[in-house]
Amino acid sequence: MKAQLRRTERRRKLEAAALVAPLLIFLAVFFLAPIVGMLIRSVENSELPTTMPETAAALRQWDGIDLPPEPVFASFARELAAGQRDRTLAGVAKRLTYEVPNMRSVLFATARGLPETPNGTWRDTLTARDKTWGDPATWAVMRRAAAPVTPLYMLASVDREMDASGSIVKVASDRAIYIDIFIRTFWMAAVVTVWCLVLGYPLAFKLASLPPRVSNLLMILVLLPFWTSILVRTGAWVVLLQREGPINEALQWVGLISEPLQLVYNRVGVYVAMIHILLPFMVLPLYSVMRGISPAYMRAATSLGATPFTAFRRVYLPQTIPGVGAGCLLVFILGVGYYITPALVGGAGDQMVSYFVAFFTNQTINWGMAAALGSVLLIATLLLYWVYARLVGIDRMRMG
Structure with a gap:
């Protein structure tokens, strides 16, 4: 008698779950999934790691002090030329422009006609093509763009940003909207x-x-x-x-x-x-x-x-x-x-x-x-x- 009662109760629970399942699936697919996707997209930082994986990995190992070592410049130059050839630099340029307004033109100008071998070191070659690559602040931005996640968008949505030292500060008054x-x-x-x-x-x-x-x-x-x-x-x-x-x-x-x-x-x-x-x-x-x-x-x-x-x-x-x-x-x-x-x-x-x-x-x-x-x-x-x-x-x- 008890076993039959348990089977009946279990069957009722399964029937109730079957009736509720379509609604739960609908909510999960059309309500929860878009919200989770939005939350992920607000901190996603995939442009540089996807286009320049070696450079991104090297920048994450860099301590952020002064200019990065020569291997970082070498991998960046190699992947910069490959991105120019494969036309995949647009995403990286767009991401970097969010923090440095003229970075798109600098990136494409550097990539055009980049030699296969450096004239000396890659650091000297890239700096000679544009002095921006000799500025540690530029590489600090690159290092932040190399991380898998970023607080850039969330900070910007509340009128905040990260300075060159990584501290969170208010944006300029003409940008605080x-x-x-x-x-x-x-x-x-x-x-x-x-x-x-x-x-x-x-x-x-x-x-x-x-x-x-x-x-x-x-x-x-x-x-x-x-x-x-x-x-x-x-x-x-x-x-x-x-x-x-x-x-x-x-x-x-x-x-x-x-x-x-x-x-x-x-x-x-x-x-x-x-x-x-x-x-x-x-x-x-x-x-x-x-x-x-x-x-x-x-x-x-x-x-x-x-x-x-x-x-x-x-x-x-x-x-x-x-x-x-x-x-x-x-x-x-x-x-x-x-x-x-x-x-x-x-x-x-x-x-x-x-x-x-x-x-x-x-x-x-x-x-x-x-x-x-x-x-x-x-x-x-x-x-x-x-x-x-x-x-x-x-x-x-x-x-x-």
Whole structure:
């Protein structure tokens, strides 16, 4: 009897695992694998080790003091000529240019017409072709590029870099842009989240207090934007908010303004479009929580002498905190990753981190930098979720 019970229990577990397996495989392939790939790409440093393996190995053995020994120059000259012949220097040149702006031209100029045998030593030959090869700082950059992993992109994404001695320092003020971009991204997402909460809370409250027949009909109107493309909705806001659009014309017609307002291609337009798109993501968690709160609680509070506002503040509002937290977290996480809406409705100073991720991915083909920015955004989002989970856990302990 016990053996049959164990077999039955084992069969149920296998059936449950078989039902869950497709979802787990889907998440692993299309969610976890891209994230892991992005994290790896943000520290990957394969250009020089792949194209010049002997030089990379020799540079990793070098102590980094003064110029490297002659064998390093010899292997570099040999693999430089081979890379020029095989046309494989582009990746190395691109990687070195991230740290030394003119390194691409120096590398290709040195490779062109490089003799098979040196005129003296390879150090003297290469230095004679370009004095850059006689600078220890150049070889320090080469040594960093020879490592299998690099902090270059992650440091650059937070406006930091490594100097010639290997110390982490701030970049020049005219190059320090990414910290400001991250602050702008989180600020804009926070503003949108607050406005969605202000607009969505009373809407969800009203929907939850109506009869199911009416609230279900109104909920369809809330969900209606989900059936329209974000690109179409964003383009519609461009038409509505432009200087000759219907909103400006209506404001002028009622006499509120004397001339058209600039409502598009600025921060105002981005806020309006993002709030319109993200508002349903706030309403749905709030509605699901409010729908489960019995009206008897409010009636009991008022029957005990509490005013309607006091009953709402001390009885109803605390029970909706899980919905508020879930809605705010959902809207904020979606907001920090927005790209299409700020790109179409905002101006140059309204672009968020996702715009620069797309820029490095599609235009400059600097995937390492794009992955680093995405990784920093992912880490910040995970930290936010951790803080939310801790706060929810503390509140549950207090309620318990």
